[in-house]
Amino acid sequence: MSPKAKTKASEKKAKTDKKAVERIEHAGLLDVRELTTHFKLGAGDVKAVTKVSFVVEPGESLGLAGESGCGKTTAALSILKLLPENGRIVSGDVLFDGRNLAKRTEYGMSKIRWKEISIIFQGAMNALNPVQETGKQIAEPIQLHEGLSEKQAMVRVRELYDLVGVSQKRVMDVPHQLSGGMRQRAMIAMALACNPKLVIGDEPTTALDVMVQAQILDLIARLRKELHLSFILISHDLSVMAETCDKGVIMYAGEVVESGTTTNIFNNATHPYTRLLIKAFPNIHEKREMVSSIKGDPPNLINPPAGCGFCPRCDVRIASCATEHPELIEVEPGHFVRCVLARQGV
């Protein structure tokens, strides 16, 4: 079914839904509770996201970090219900500004996407249509969601280009005429087009040069302040999260293994995985030593192990780790760790 046909079909249903809608009380602007998402494959279900919870306050930035394949993108796509065909939210709630998105219809979601929550897709700057003017591609969601003509939408695009620091002269450039940095700024402009409250950036600076990365992160910080935006920054680079986020969530094999303020995470890292991950990044302000790697691979997500998912790679594991699945423990207010050793205060 085409997305348009889908919207039409759900339109009727949405009308009847409407009466039932009332504001749900929840923490923050976005309150993700025990979100669980699976993908169906021939070999079984990929348990990509398991009971993931976090809260984003208005104006706050939250970092989502972890190795490739740990479920960062899946979590983001679940929030917006943009999962591919074979993916589905199995359980959990996505509470956003008084509504439960996990229970919302496709039509209901179409009112949320772009206008209230927008996303800068992973690799989007390289996925732009190469033969269409970049400005026009950015105008599309504005036309669709604000019901504007192309001409009106282009006026808005020009304003947005100003906002993100790309010369208005470049609106008619096709993507390859823009540098990587400019393309990523254009993607940020697109995310801001309908004045959302929350923006999700999925690896928005990966593949950019350090100086351009610094410019983009600086731009995001500025926009957050000016527009009082909430931001979820997905990155496999922990240092980026440390520098730009208020709070952080470390994911491993689809689960949250540690969460808290970035100070909790970096200055009082408690989960053995978080500790190893932090050590894996060279820190030029410390003594140089050979950066260590984390031996082994994350577990298979079709048949996840019964015990702790990190156990086979863990350098401090104890006998019970192989069989007992650890719960998240609050080790200090707001600082959660999924490790049996955390209970004993390591």
Next chain:
Amino acid sequence: MATTKDTPAAREQGDKSAVKASDLAAATAKDGVLFDVRDLEVYFPIHEGFFKSMVSTEKKFVKAVDHISFQVMQGEILALVGESGCGKTTTGRTMLRLEEPTGGHILYKGLPVEKFTSSTLHAYRRKAQIIFQDPYNSINPKQTIFDIVAEPLEVNNVTSSEREKEDRVIKAISEAGLRPATEYLYRYPHELSGGQRQRVCIAGATVLEPDVIVADEPVASLDVSIRNDILKLMVEQKEKMGVTYIFITHDLSLAWAISDRIAVMYLGRIVEIGETLEVVSNPQHPYTRALISVIPVPDPLAKREHVILKGETPNPVDIPSGCRFHPRCPDAIDACKETDPPEKLIGGDHYAACLRIGE
């Protein structure tokens, strides 16, 4: 692997100064200097449309490498660092003569690479290998790992028996960290992870036991957990087998982590070069300082000042006057618009090219 560009080599066959394969076999790195790059220039002509070329008489060039000089010591890891488009890959490729220099000299063990005959080049390419920037496009998806790694041996006819070939392939694969090698030999690239594929590229580069490897962004596409293993492997091969590495990266923190010396490039020039720890702790060029200041650090309490440069690296066709960095330099003074700064010795073998040094 690259094909030999025969024309210039052939031209030099009759040339008295041509370097024969026997000269290369006898050459050694005097005083430990493996490469001596002198005033190297690599310009690419821009092919303008017919009409434009009729109107303008001035020929335009992409000045990818614009007169650089540096040395590579035997058994070191020299990092070439800088932003996209600054000329790192072109420098590395030209050193292996996969690009033709338009000016200057590259001396390998004292011999001018630009004067190598085609048979000398053939021998040279056994000694000097490259790991290409994009591993996904540089290995053939239809070949097994064994065939990929064995290919350089076959092309260069170096093994006398199947047995010997097998032994060397297995040795290279296991030294690249794929152990036991026999488990990987008959797999295809898509049956390996990104990190494992990168190891295959390294095995392909080391199987001929080269003296030097140009590693062009060897870890850019890899996860941290794997990335460090590859970096460690390079250090290990340097230490145990004496392999010299030219490590090309845009990430200064990775250069810091494993290199002995760093050369910072900006718009076709080396703006600063020296011993790694010295350059990072005592950067003299404002560009190096800016690059160091924006490296993200895994510590939220370290509120350091970022020197974020405005704009982007200019186009290497129209290089700014004077110091090419002056339009973006936070410290530029009037003189910087006019004078192209010479390299200044800071101490030891630390050099930087900035007019304001020593003010």
